[in-house]
Amino acid sequence: xxxxxxxxxxxxxxxxxxxxxxxxxxxxxxxxxxxxxxxxxxxxxxxxxxxxxxxxxxxxxxxxxxxxxxxxxxxxxxxxxxxxxxxxxxxxxxxxxxxxxxxxxxxxxxxxxxxxxxxxxxxxxxxxxxxxxxxxxxxxxxxxxxxxxxxxxxxxxxxxxxxxxxxxxxxxxxxxxxxxxxxxxxxxxxxxxxxxxxxxxxxxxxxxxxxxxxxxxxxxxxxxxxxxxxxxxxxxxxxxxxxxxxxxxxxxxxxxxxxxxxxxxxxxxxxxxxxxxxxxxxxxxxxxxxxxxxxxxxxxxxxxxxxxxxxxxxxxxxxxxxxxxxxxxxxxxxxxxxxxxxxxxxxxxxxxxxxxxxxxxxxxxxxxxxxxxxxxxxxxxxxxxxxxxxxxxxxxxxxxxxxxxxxxxxxxxxxxxxxxxxxxxxxxxxxxxxx
Numbered sequence: 001x002x003x004x005x006x007x008x009x010x011x012x013x014x015x016x017x018x019x020x021x022x023x024x025x026x027x028x029x030x031x032x033x034x035x036x037x038x039x040x041x042x043x044x045x046x047x048x049x050x051x052x053x054x055x056x057x058x059x060x061x062x063x064x065x066x067x068x069x070x071x072x073x074x075x076x077x078x079x080x081x082x083x084x085x086x087x088x089x090x091x092x093x094x095x096x097x098x099x100x101x102x103x104x105x106x107x108x109x110x111x112x113x114x115x116x117x118x119x120x121x122x123x124x125x126x127x128x129x130x131x132x133x134x135x136x137x138x139x140x141x142x143x144x145x146x147x148x149x150x151x152x153x154x155x156x157x158x159x160x161x162x163x164x165x166x167x168x169x170x171x172x173x174x175x176x177x178x179x180x181x182x183x184x185x186x187x188x189x190x191x192x193x194x195x196x197x198x199x200x201x202x203x204x205x206x207x208x209x210x211x212x213x214x215x216x217x218x219x220x221x222x223x224x225x226x227x228x229x230x231x232x233x234x235x236x237x238x239x240x241x242x243x244x245x246x247x248x249x250x251x252x253x254x255x256x257x258x259x260x261x262x263x264x265x266x267x268x269x270x271x272x273x274x275x276x277x278x279x280x281x282x283x284x285x286x287x288x289x290x291x292x293x294x295x296x297x298x299x300x301x302x303x304x305x306x307x308x309x310x311x312x313x314x315x316x317x318x319x320x321x322x323x324x325x326x327x328x329x330x331x332x333x334x335x336x337x338x339x340x341x342x343x344x345x346x347x348x349x350x351x352x353x354x355x356x357x358x359x360x361x362x363x364x365x366x367x368x369x370x371x372x373x374x375x376x377x378x379x380x381x382x383x384x385x386x387x388x389x390x391x392x393x394x395x396x397x398x399x400x401x402x403x404x405x406x407x408x409x410x411x412x413x414x415x416x417x418x419x420x421x422x423x424x425x426x427x428x429x430x431x432x433x434x435x
Contacts, residue, residue, distance in 0.1 A: 011160055016145075033353075039096045067106045074098055082158060139250065207337070218348060220310070237296060245307040273373070275308075277372045279306045323391045
């Protein structure tokens with residue numbers, strides 16, 4: 001299953017490159033490129049209820065296999081159309097929406113199936129392993145996408161994803177049936193979770209920090225096609241930038257494991273945001289560097305710490321939210337958080353794209369740097385320092401588990417957000433409501 005997941009993640013990374021690069025080069029607009037991503041994300045929060053009903057009624061293995069085969073057929077058809085010269089913005093928009101619908105219907109089943117097949121007490125380890133393989137596949141897929149597009153054309157990228165999607169389908173069909181147990185079907189309503197967030201001071205502050213991070217920092221990914229075009233119009237240039245960011249993100253786990261032995265969460269988060277601020281200012285200063293290979297190399301070097309610091313700050317925010325939620329609502333709180341990320345990612349992207357049209361690409365990167373600096377200063381306030389100290393008291397495993405379940409691909413056109421369904425007790429901090 002891990003091997004099939006790795007192959008599938010490689011295909012997802014390749015087609016993510018195709019969506020992002022083609023939508024920008026065809027339209028010449030960052031806003032349109034973000035719209036393609038937004039259409040993929042829209043079905044996720046809208047189809048939670050029917051997707052959950054499907055997971056509760058049918059064999060999880062069969063649900064994933066059927067929808068996975070449908071996605072494979074979709075991308076095979078798109079590859080054929082593109083091969084015949086029918087590539088267009090309309091095709092990308094329709095494909096993104098269709099893929100998003102199929103992916104949304106798979107979310108609860110994928111999460112429940114993962115927890116059903118994981119050895120007892122090893123769900124975090126399995127999540128971490130899958131997350132690591134996805135990160136590595138993302139790096140290789142981003143690099144391969146640029147080479148394949150330049151050598152074989154866009155149709156090859158969609159065909160590769162179609163073939164890669166068949167690997168997990170074959171593995172699932174060969175496995176034993178898996179059904180959701182009755183205990184896992186008992187859920188707390190989304191309204192109850194939102195009321196808890198509003199009533200619990202620490203949890204509310206953590207959620208606000210996560211929202212600000214999503215709206216200010218992560219939209220940088222939407223600017224990468226424009227950055228690549230300004231430096232080098234070739235698809236390989238964009239693939240290099242994307243891979244550099246993913247390399248930085250892949251370094252989060254070893255860096256967190258190393259630094260958390262001696263540094264508090266507040267210090268780690270503050271340092272990460274400071275590094276991100278400086279790195280973004282360096283990116284904004286790139287027009288001062290002569291155009292060509294030197295400028296491309298400078299951006300590549302800076303994007304690695306950008307990816308590292310953004311992912312590290314995101315992991316700390318996720319751990320804080322998970323720890324701040326009441327034990328009885330921990331899974332539902334993280335599911336709502338995942339849905340919020342799905343909605344906020346395209347909103348942040350559209351805001352940044354609009355701002356880039358007004359003040360220029362490098363100007364909006366500088367604005368992002370100022371926003372991140374303000375967020376870093378907020379972490380120094382007494383209330384947030386005390387909140388993070390309570391999370392620190394729970395031990396370093398909290399952050400490790402949060403990173404294991406965090407999916408970077410959530411910020412892209414083929415993002416796959418998983419509704420978290422757990423039956424293991426979670427550690428948390430107590431808010432003023434007594435939760």
